[in-house]
Amino acid sequence: MGNLLPDKSRVCATTGLPVCNSAQLFIKLNAVFGVVALLIGVTAAFLLALTRWETVALLEPANYYKYLTVHGLNMLVFWILFMEMAILYFASTSLLNSRNFSRALSWGQVVLMLTGFLTVNYSIFMDRASVLMTSYVPLRAEQEFYLGLILFAVGALLGCVNFLGGLFIAKRDKTYKGSIPLVVFGALAAVIIAIFTIVHGAVALIPTWLWSIGVLENAPDGAWYRMIWWGFGHASQQINVCAMVSVWYLMATLTTGSRPLNETVCRVAFVLYILFINLASAHHLLVDPGVSAPWKMWNTSYALYLAVLASMIHGFTVPAAVEVAQRKKGIGGLFGWLTKAPWKDPGFAAFFLSLLIFGFGGGITGVTLGTHQINIIAHNTLRIPGHFHMTVAGGTSLAFMGLAYYVVPLIFQRDYPARALARIQPYIFGFGIVLMGIGMTLAGSLGVPRRHPDIDFTGAQIPPHLGDAGPFLAVVGIGGTIAATGALIFILLTVYTVFLGKSNKGRAMTSWQKPEQDRLTKSLITTHWNPEEEKLRPKGTLVLTGIFLASFAVYYFANWKALVDVWPVK
Amino acid sequence: MSIYNPVGKWVRAPHGFERVWIGVALLWCLVLTIAMPYWHFKGQQTSSGEAYTVAPIDFEKRVAKFVETNQVGDRAGTPIVQPAPGSDAYLVGKNWRWYPVLKLKKDVEYRIHISSGDYQHGFSLLPMNMNFHVVPGYDHVITLKPAETGEFSIICNEFCGAGHHLMSGLIIVEE
Ligand code: HEM
Ligand SMILES: [Cu+2]
Ligand SMILES: [Cu+2]
Numbered sequence: 001m002g003n004l005l006p007d008k009s010r011v012c013a014t015t016g017l018p019v020c021n022s023a024q025l026f027i028k029l030n031a032v033f034g035v036v037a038l039l040i041g042v043t044a045a046f047l048l049a050l051t052r053w054e055t056v057a058l059l060e061p062a063n064y065y066k067y068l069t070v071h072g073l074n075m076l077v078f079w080i081l082f083m084e085m086a087i088l089y090f091a092s093t094s095l096l097n098s099r100n101f102s103r104a105l106s107w108g109q110v111v112l113m114l115t116g117f118l119t120v121n122y123s124i125f126m127d128r129a130s131v132l133m134t135s136y137v138p139l140r141a142e143q144e145f146y147l148g149l150i151l152f153a154v155g156a157l158l159g160c161v162n163f164l165g166g167l168f169i170a171k172r173d174k175t176y177k178g179s180i181p182l183v184v185f186g187a188l189a190a191v192i193i194a195i196f197t198i199v200h201g202a203v204a205l206i207p208t209w210l211w212s213i214g215v216l217e218n219a220p221d222g223a224w225y226r227m228i229w230w231g232f233g234h235a236s237q238q239i240n241v242c243a244m245v246s247v248w249y250l251m252a253t254l255t256t257g258s259r260p261l262n263e264t265v266c267r268v269a270f271v272l273y274i275l276f277i278n279l280a281s282a283h284h285l286l287v288d289p290g291v292s293a294p295w296k297m298w299n300t301s302y303a304l305y306l307a308v309l310a311s312m313i314h315g316f317t318v319p320a321a322v323e324v325a326q327r328k329k330g331i332g333g334l335f336g337w338l339t340k341a342p343w344k345d346p347g348f349a350a351f352f353l354s355l356l357i358f359g360f361g362g363g364i365t366g367v368t369l370g371t372h373q374i375n376i377i378a379h380n381t382l383r384i385p386g387h388f389h390m391t392v393a394g395g396t397s398l399a400f401m402g403l404a405y406y407v408v409p410l411i412f413q414r415d416y417p418a419r420a421l422a423r424i425q426p427y428i429f430g431f432g433i434v435l436m437g438i439g440m441t442l443a444g445s446l447g448v449p450r451r452h453p454d455i456d457f458t459g460a461q462i463p464p465h466l467g468d469a470g471p472f473l474a475v476v477g478i479g480g481t482i483a484a485t486g487a488l489i490f491i492l493l494t495v496y497t498v499f500l501g502k503s504n505k506g507r508a509m510t511s512w513q514k515p516e517q518d519r520l521t522k523s524l525i526t527t528h529w530n531p532e533e534e535k536l537r538p539k540g541t542l543v544l545t546g547i548f549l550a551s552f553a554v555y556y557f558a559n560w561k562a563l564v565d566v567w568p569v570k
Numbered sequence: 571m572s573i574y575n576p577v578g579k580w581v582r583a584p585h586g587f588e589r590v591w592i593g594v595a596l597l598w599c600l601v602l603t604i605a606m607p608y609w610h611f612k613g614q615q616t617s618s619g620e621a622y623t624v625a626p627i628d629f630e631k632r633v634a635k636f637v638e639t640n641q642v643g644d645r646a647g648t649p650i651v652q653p654a655p656g657s658d659a660y661l662v663g664k665n666w667r668w669y670p671v672l673k674l675k676k677d678v679e680y681r682i683h684i685s686s687g688d689y690q691h692g693f694s695l696l697p698m699n700m701n702f703h704v705v706p707g708y709d710h711v712i713t714l715k716p717a718e719t720g721e722f723s724i725i726c727n728e729f730c731g732a733g734h735h736l737m738s739g740l741i742i743v744e745e
Contacts (some may be wrong), residue, residue: 150621289621305599447699449727464723568614
């Protein structure tokens with residue numbers, strides 16, 4: 001079995017998984033570029049948070065827009081997509097006992113994405129593209145901005161093709177028995193969505209680029225652009241969700257030895273993402289001209305909320321798997337599995353906080369804001385960034401940080417220094433993001449707009465009156481500074497480890513957990529056991545999800561209540 | 571096992587607590603689904619998306635004509651315009667201001683035509699916090715019934731270039 005040549009691969013001393021040298025190289029390159037993008041994004045994040053905090057009001061408007069463009073693209077596009085590429089290389093090789101598909105394709109992926117990344121940043125930093133991440137036409141950037149994005153997308157597409165090729169050779173060479181592992185299945189779902197997404201991006205950006213160089217006389221239609229752009233912009237969030245959930249399953253196994261209760265359920269939930277996600281661009285268009293109310297309602301609900309159902313399923317199966325594994329280790333009580341969880345392992349802490357922040361913070365607000373009529377009192381207010389920082393920052397990014405605490409020691413073969421600092425880093429980042437998210441949500445409820453450096457409107461002809469959002473914006477500033485500090489700690493630790501960390505070649509990585517915990521986890525991973533045994537039932541998770549549903553209902557109906565109070569409109 | 575191939579026959583229906591949760595979640599999704607059409611028929615607020623394509627220049631001509639026939643005053647250099655109760659009103663976002671100032675009657679329904687003369691804008695009426703998107707080339711018709719008297723600010727909450735943070739306007743509502 002396997003198609004890995006001994007001189008072109010090694011066996012991981014910690015997990016026993018095979019590591020293909022070629023895949024390892026590309027995992028390293030993508031992870032490094034991802035962290036560089038994160039560093040740029042975090043630097044901008046400090047500036048933005050300190051500008052929105054009115055008492056500090058750091059940046060002039062022109063600079064605010066510039067660094068907002070820097071932040072949006074480096075965070076949401078570059079950091080996340082480089083990390084996802086790294087995950088794809090790992091999933092299609094180590095987990096399938098197979099080799100990297102094609103070095104040529106892989107180099108193409110890295111070179112194109114790097115070129116795109118550098119080009120776009122050059123364009124923004126040289127003040128040639130203050131159009132923000134969305135570049136809504138007829139705002140116009142210099143041509144290299146669009147070109148850079150297109151190159152980056154083509155690179156990502158090559159990465160996807162290489163992943164599919166990897167799946168193909170693994171199947172052909174029979175490197176594994178039966179079906180692909182769940183984590184690979186999740187990655188496959190992400191890739192399928194990614195391909196649709198990238199096509200949307202190309203359809204929106206290629207005509208815009210042609211217009212920017214004068215080949216097309218008129219800018220694309222603004223409403224058309226929004227619909228197609230969000231086919232890319234939103235659908236790519238579902239790639240993130242798939243990747244994040246796959247990382248949850250992976251980290252749950254690595255840190256607690258868990259296994260899914262029911263593989264079918266988990267996989268069907270991934271399939272629901274694939275089927276319904278292309279509809280989601282609608283929830284950015286809920287108060288747009290030219291699209292009818294029935295269209296908005298059908299699409300924003302992803303057809304009967306089936307993609308939301310998928311997330312609610314994962315939100316149960318992941319903690320349930322952890323709970324069952326903990327019970328198997330002999331931990332009792334309703335919540336003993338949680339209180340005795342390995343909270344000092346940053347891999348576990350980051351993953352579990354990510355799950356909680358994504359579900360309770362991002363999920364509940366997302367569905368509520370995406371409700372057709374409720375969107376009237378939320379569209380483009382600070383409530384929107386309040387929501388998505390709890391999905392992409394507190395959810396996806398935090399999960400990826402947790403992953404790094406394992407991937408860096410296993411792939412770069414160096415151990416993290418300053419262990420105590422690493423252990424608290426996920427809490428700092430998670431706490432900061434939650435605080436900032438709450439501040440943004442409350443300020444947004446008063447009508448404070450997003451993408452806005454000065455709500456005092458100094459110099460406006462008819463100065464508007466906003467409610468007193470000052471205290472909430474201070475919370476944004478403080479929470480944001482804490483979060484950005486947390487992210488910076490992660491970056492410093494990781495960069496140090498990659499270049500100077502103590503080598504762990506030839507031995508297992510230094511564990512984040514106590515030897516006893518470690519032994520129990522290892523034995524759960526290597527032995528056969530049935531997670532659906534009667535005495536292991538996940539009671540605690542059922543209670544947790546019950547609390548979740550209750551919070552969801554309260555927040556959701558409170559928003560309908562708030563809507564009743566505004567003027568009649570249609 | 572998440573990272574290993576599932577062994578044996580793994581395709582089967584959920585049971586136990588997992589099944590309970592999936593059932594509950596499905597019911598909740600049903601509630602979410604029904605809420606929107608319910609509000610569409612029973613509620614007072616929705617975004618119908620009513621819109622007509624119009625060249626920005628033509629729209630600005632309509633605004634100019636509207637101002638000419640209905641102007642009743644002036645606020646900081648911007649005309650105050652009072653349409654006949656229940657009629658059509660016009661509002662354009664351009665050069666980082668909402669033009670003109672509208673004067674409306676409480677509890678009367680108006681068809682407010684909103685469009686842009688340059689970039690995309692976000693029409694945001696405060697302090698109610700009601701928001702609609704504005705795209706050049708589209709006459710976005712919002713049928714609005716003011717429910718309070720007073721002065722209500724309009725700001726822009728979609729990035730529209732260098733002066734975005736200065737963009738504002740006003741709606742005055744009288745008995
Ligand atoms: C490290 C801590 C972070 C802080 C303090 C922070 C802070 C902020 C602030 C203050 C804004 C501007 C809100 C506005 O005026 O509209 C913003 C926007 C944004 N952030 Fe973050 N953020 C952080 C991390 C992240 C991460 C990790 C991601 C994504 C992975 C992210 C994605 C975005 C996006 C997409 C926008 C919107 C850009 C736009 O409107 O064009 N942020 N962030
Ligand atoms: Cu979206
Ligand atoms: Cu604006």
